[in-house]
Every structure is written in C-alpha cells, then in structure tokens.
Amino acid sequence: MSQTGSLTNWQIFFLMTQTQVGFAILTLPNTLQSTSKGDGWMSVLLAGVALQMFLVIIWLLLRRFPNLNYAEITKFLLGKYVGNFVNMIMYLYFIVTASFVLLRFASIIKEHLLTITPYWVIGLLMMLTCTYLAISDIRIIARFFGLISILFLFLFGISFFSFLLPLDLHHILPLGNTGIKEIAIGSKDCLLAILGFEVILFLYPLASKKGTTFLKVITWANVFVTGLTTYFVILCIMIFSESVLKQIKYPVIYFLRPLNFQMVDRIDLLFISIWIVPLAASIVIYIYMSSKSLSFFKGKPYRLVLMNSTLIFVLFTIAKKDPDSQELYSNFVEYLSYAVVFAIPCILLLFSYLVKKREKEVSY
Template identity: 80%
Template sequence: MSQTGSLTSWQIFFLMIQTQVGFGILRLPNILQNTSKGDGWLSVLVAGVFLQLFLLIIWLLLRRFPDLIYSEITTFLLGKHIGTLVNIITYVYFMVTASFVLLQFTSIIKEHLLVTTPYWVIGMLMMLTCTYLAIGDIRIIARFFGIISILFLILMGLSFFSFLLPVDLHHILPLGKSGVKDVIRGSKDCLLAILGFEVILFLYPLASKKGTKFLRTITWANVFVTGLTTYFVILCIMVFSEPSLRHIKYPVIYFLRPLHFQMVDRLDLLFVSIWIVPLAASIVIYLYLGSKSLSFFKGKSSKLVLMNSTLVFILFTIVKKDPESQQLYSSYVEYLSYTVVFAIPCMLLLFSYLLKKRGKEVSQ
C-alpha cells in the first residue's frame, strides 16, 4: 500500500462516510416499517451506539498491530493457511457487496432515469468509471472522496424543500410507542444499511495520526453518518403516513416528487443524480479493498482491481433483476457481513489477547 502516514484524519473521515452512505439509506424508512415503524429514527440512534462499540473493538485490534494491514493481521494471528482462508472470505465479501451495490444502483437508475436502457449497459458504464478510480493510489481516492463530500450539503439543501409539503409531527409521536423490542429489532436493519465502516481495517497503517486521535476521527464519522441517516428517516416518517411508507420502495427519493417549481421540475430526479456519486464511491472502495485483502497476490494491484471489476460485473449479470432474486441476494450479503464485519474482527482481537501477540513482534 502507500507510505505510512500518508492519510490525514480528514481523508480517513471522508473515506469512511462515503463508503457508508450508499443505497441502504434510500430504502431504510420503508424497511423500518416492518419493525419499529414511527420509532424508526430511534432504531437508527441505537444502531449508531452499537456501531460505535464495534468501532472500538476494531480500533483495539488495529492498535495492537499499528504497522500491519488487516490481511497481514489475520495471517500473523491465525497462521498462513487459516489466515489466507479468512482473507479469501473477506475478499468474497467485498466482491459480493460491490456487485450488490451495483445491482441496486442499476435498479434505481433504470427505474427513475434511464427507463429503456438495458441493465447491463448501465452496469458496464458504472464499472468502467469505478475501475478507473480504484486503480489509483489510496491518497487519490481519498482526495476525490473529500471533494465529492460537498454533495452532502447539496443533498441536505434539496431535502429542505420537503418542508414546503404537509409534514405531520404526530407520525413520530408518541416516542417509544413501538416498544423497546421492536426498536432494537429495527436497529439490526439500520446496521446493515450503514455498512462500510470496515474500510478502516485497511487504513490504520496509513493514518498520519494513530491512537486515540484515529479513534476520535472514526467516531466523528460515525456521528455524521448516524445523524444523516436519522435526519432522512425522520423526514420520510413525517412526510409519509405509515401505510404509504410500506408501499414506497425508496422513500428518500419520493419525498421530493410532489414538488414543482416554474424553473425546476422533478427535484427527485436531481436528488437521484447527485446520490449516484456516493453509490459509485462505495463500489470504488470495495474494488480497492478487494485488491488489498489478498496478501498472497504478488502482482500489480492494478491487475487485481481489473480482475475484481470483471468478477463484480459477472456476478451482477448472473443475478436476476426481479425483486425476489434481489431479496435472496440481499440475504446472502447480510449473513456474510455478520461473519466478516462483526464476527471475525472480534475473534481476532480475542486471539491477540489470548496468544499475547502484538505487532511489535513482527520483524519489519
């Protein structure tokens, strides 16, 4: 990877939020109607707290091996063979998740913008763009993510127009009406919607500021993503009634559709066009991380990125585009994410304490 200390705290912050903010937020208010309903925004806050605990666990693991990337930590703790197997599972997770994001991306674009364009054309154009950026150095990717983060301000500005519509605060009142059990159940769906924080597993050795300063950076990134997600969930709950949210697949897009102005029409299409960039950013970072998760690969990383892009596109073309197939594919991604993102880092941290191993034992 790049030289140690080449990423600033701001760049790590932007890398994390751009990876987390993807298609999951667009559909989250609809999904939460099956569990916490009007208390969906409380589920988001609970998920943010849970996520912070996992970030702490990951930080404790990375702090013990400050000069090793994640794929090197696994082989150091688990041995060459088991560690390589874990790295392959992690690689599969990145590829499957990238193809799932691409699948959701093409579905959104075809439904709202390019109705008559074939799925494979939209997917191929997206992959060509993402591959070009993923081949670059992580510092270039981080700078690009920092520049496009200004789009969040534009998205927030567009969302303010929704207050011109009738909004009902009673849709989120009384607080806690769904019960603690349903709020916690809803937090599970929220965790899956804001996945992407696993990017920090490969960033710690490159951080210019490690230790508690690194923890502070990823904490503020978590606060930002949790706050942004909570805002959009509350907004959709107030704009739409509960029965409406159950039938609207992407409420975060549709809440702007009723607005019409003399010079600007269909703000929802403008909103979708801007949201394309965070979706692309998620694919870019997954392609890049996939190339770094296979530590045994000795060739140029650019070749591995090209291989990753081809594999992602093949998976994308294989999966059927009907809702049932997409739901089944989503379940596979969900179970794989529990293993790779949550279970394996916890297991590695436990082994590092039991085996009393630290990064300083590795000869550099």
C-alpha cells in the same frame, strides 16, 4: 499504496462516510415499517451506539498492529494457511457486496432516470468509471472522496424543499409507542444500512495520526452518518403515513417528487443524480478492499483490480437475470457481513490477547 502516514484525518473521515452513505439509506424508512414504524429514527440512533462499540473493538485490534492491515493481521495471528482462508472469506464478502451495491444502483437508475436503457449498459458504465478510480493510489481516492463530500451540502439543501410539504409530527408520536423490542429489532436493519465502516480496517496503517486521534476521527464519522440517516428517516416518517411508507420502496427519493417550481422541475431526479456519486464511491472502496484482501497475489496491482471489477460485473449480470434470486442474494450479503465485519475482528482481538501477540514481535 502501503506508505505509512499518507492519509490525513479529514481524508479518513471522508473515506469512511462516503463508503457508508449508499443505497440502503434510500430504502431504510420503508424497511423500518415492518419493525419500529414511527420509532424508526430511534432504531437508527440505537444502531449508531452499537456501531460505536464495534468501532472501539476494531480500533483496539488495529492499535495492537499499527502497521498491518486487516488481511495482514489475520495471517500474523492465525498463520499463513488459516489466515489466507479467512482472507478469502473477506474477499468474497467485498466482491459480493460491491456487486450487490451495483445491482441496487442499476435498479434505481433504471426505474427513475434511464427507463429504456438495458441493465447491463448501466452496470458496465458504472464499473468502468469505478475501476478507473480504484486503480489509483489510495491517496488519490481519498482526495476525490474529500472533493465530492461537498455534495452532501447539496443533498441537505435539496431536502430542505420538503419542508414546503405538509409535515405531520403525530407520525412519530408518542415516542417509544412500538416498544423496546421492536426498536431493537429495527436497529439491526439500520446497522446493515450503514455498513461500510469496515474500510478503516485497511486505513489504519496509512493514517498520519494513530492512537486516540484515529478513534476520534472515526467516531465523528459515525456521528455524521448516524445523524444523516436519522434526519432522512424522520423526514420520511413525518411526510408519509405508515401505510404509504410500506408501499414506497425508495421514500427518500419520492418525498421530493410532488415539488415543482417555475424554473426547476422534478427535484427528485436532481437528488438521484447527486446521490449517484456516493453510490459509486462505495463501489470504488469495495474494489480497493477486495484487492487488499488477497495479500498473496504477486502480480501488478492494476491487474488484480481489473480481475475484481470483472468478477463484480459478472455477478451483477447473473443476479439481474433472475429477480427471484435477488432476495437470497441480499440475505447472503447480510449473513456474510456478520462474519466479516463483526465476528472476525472480535475473534482476532480476543485471540491476540490470549496468545499475547502484538506487532512488535514481527520481524521486518
């Protein structure tokens, strides 16, 4: 797992994109109706630009410590005790985020596919599958992610059937009608919807090509995810009116429901079945990152993965029993992401310049 030069550029690209493409894209067109409305696609593009700025900041930090991952950088810069405390915050974030993704995944499957199957059965089956893959070496995970990325072509192909429906271009016109302030507020929701890019914090030491090449790879991954998200947001806005989008929780799923063909029925169910794979990929990589965050753990790696998976499933079952707490759970994940994904890397980069520390000072 710690071998350097073991991940190719394509593998890093697929790891990043598969982690980012999750359940949030399914609900994003609905979420944006409370802020940027018909200009929601502009909020997505603005979020993509903001995300690129954070990617550059993260890249500048990782470049100063080319053979250390996120958890090792914190200990090197902040010391053993403070570093381990920060790593525990990161560990909590990855565990809670994974359980939140699992919660949303079970809700989608329960609502659209397995309506009479208990939530805990759906969650358990998903966790068993994800744990089996998360125990593997990161190179095996990367190869699997690269293999399943071909499913994006099927998702695009299925979405093209929506052009058979009435599309109203006036739903996105006039451009900028909601105002710059609302578009900027909507970009915050978009930024949270494409979280998952933090995986690069643990991939840089394993990259076969570092430096500007690594930056180009993660930049193209950001362009791909931003473009994919913008495409689905525009599609949903053109198909549904503003009043309808406010009522549909998963518009990316529902826009295919009216389509019926002689040999294929319920294309929306086929779409969901394919989308399950990116959701599972997100959980796998969050289990992996949570395991790498506890750098002080001295046991066998698979035991740590099993412990993390069990903790994720326990949190999932607790949150599912109390529907009122799910909104609080979502807010907790949001605010914790601000600290772990955005604030801590910026602070670490600034601190590394202030104390003038680089990896070359580390003794091996």
